[in-house]
Amino acid sequence: MPRISFNRRQTLLGSAALGVSLAMPSLSRAQSRPLITHGVMSGDVAHDGAMIWGRADREAKMLVEWATTEDMSDARMVPALAVGTPSDFTGKLALTGLPSDQDIFYRVTMADLADGTLSEPTTGTFRTAPMGRRDISFVWSGDTAGQGWGIDEDRGGMTTYATMMGHAPDFFLHSGDTVYADGVIAPEVELADGTMWRNLVTPAKSKVAETLDEFRGQHLYNYMDANVRAFNAAVPMIAQWDDHEVTNNWYPNEVLASDDRYTVKSMQLLSARAAHAFHEMMPTRQNLAEPMRVYRKVSYGPLLDIFLIDMRTYRGDNTANTEAEGTPFLGAEQLAWLKREMVNSTATWKVIAADMPIGMMVRDGETAMENGANGDGPVLGREKDVAAVLSFIKSAQILNTVWLTADVHYTAAHHYSPDRAVFQDFDPFWEFVSGPLHAGTFGPSDYDNTFGPEVRFAKHPEPGQANLPPSDGMQFFGQVDIAADTGVMTVRLMDSADIELWSVDLDPQTV
16 A cells, blocks of 8 residues: 555544544443444535534434634534434534635534433544635545455555545545445455455345345445545545445336345335435435435535536436437436536536446346447437437537546546537537446446547456456546646546556636
8 A cells, every 4th residue: 555645634633533433342332421433524515514424322412513723722513413213323414604715623522312421522624615716626436345345454444545535635526336235245255366355244234235224334334444434534525326325227117026135126115215324324415305316516616516417316227228219317307407507507617427427338237228328329218318418518508517427447538529429419528437446346348439439548457357356456536636727627547556547637618
C-alpha cells in the first residue's frame, strides 16, 4: 500500500474519529455507556448545510455539535434526534445555517434514553460548498465488497478508500453498488498464488439479503472496515444506487421464481426493503414528497452541478432491448426533471452521475440486455431515453456536460461523437468509468455504435481473466479537479496504489 501524507484536517480525524467509538466493540446492551457502532458520515453537502449520520447500540438521543475550529471551541449544539429500533438505531440529522465554503468540524454523541449516560464522542469534518469560484476536487468510483471479496484485515482491508482519502477531496461520488446484497461472503477464498484471502464475516453477509435487517447488515458490514470509517468521517458522500443494493440486474416487475437462494420472490418487496435500508444507512438528503427517491441534484457552487440519475427504479423488464417504440429506462417523470434541472443550471460544468455506462454492452443472461446498449444499429429499447437526453442537451444548448459512472468493474475513458454514431442528433461528450473500489475486476465490455463511443483509454484484466481479487491491485477510482481561474476540468483515472493511469484536460465552452 502506498505511503500517504495527511493534511491537518485528516490528522484530526486520525486521532479522534479512529478512537474508542470506531474500534468496533461488542454491541452488548450491558455496556455501561452507549456506543457509536459504525462511525459517522456526512453527505449531500450544500453551501449552507449537510446531512450527518451516526448509529448507536441502543435507544438514544443523537447529539450533534458543529464548529468552524478544530478544537470545537465555538461548538454549537443542534436539536437532538431520537434513534431506536424503527431505524435500527441509526440517525440522520440535517445541519442547516452553516457558513459557505467553510471547514466544518462536527461531533456526535449518543445519550442513553433510559438514564442519559453519554457515549464517547466521534468527530468528523467536511467543507461546505462555495457560493463563489474556488478550486474543486472530488473523487468517484463504485462497487464495494462484491464477488465475495470482503474485509481481509491481514491485507489492509479496503485500501482504495485510504488512497482516495490521501487526496483530501471535497466530496466522494459513490456511483452505485454501494453494497452487494446478493453477494455472500465466505470466511476464506484460495487465491491463484496459493495464498488465502480471509474475510471478516457476519450473519447478514452469509446469505442473500431478503429482510430489512439483512439489507441493513450489508451496509453495516462495509462500515466495519477501518479505512471506510476513516474515509466516511473525513469526506462527505454523495451516493446513488444501481442493482446490487437489491440483487444482480434487477428490474421492478421481476419475479425470482427460479432463484433458490431467495424465499422472497417479489422484486417489489425486495427493492422496497433495500431502498429503505439504503436511505437509512446512507447520508442522503431525501425528497419529502418521494422519500425513497434516489435521483436528485447537488449544487457545488458556480462551477459545478451534479445530476444523480436512477437507471434502475423506473425501468421496464430486461429484454433484448430492441423494442422499436422504446421501453422505460429513466421514466417520464425523471426524464422531465433532468431536462428541467439542466436548463435551469447556471453552473459551468454539469456532471451527469449515472449508475451505468451508455455505450458498453452489459448482458443479463443469454438474450437480455442490462443497460441501454443493445448492439450496433439505430436507437431502440432503453436507448430511446438516452437519445432523448442527448438530443435535448443539444437543442437546449446546454454546455459542458460530462458523464461519470462505474458498474463494469474496470476503468475507461470514452468519447462519444455523432461523427461515429448511427444516432447523430447530439453534441460530442465524454464519459468516464471507474471502479471497482473493493470487488472483483472484470472486462472488457463490447461496445455498440448507436452513440459513437471511442475508447480513449481502458485498463482491465487480460482475456480469460475474471473476478480478479483486490489484492491484484486492479481497483480503480477517478479524480476530478476544476480550476477556479480557468474553469478547466481535469479528469484522472487512478488505481489503488495511487498511480495516475490516464488524464485529460477539458476546456469549458462558453458559446
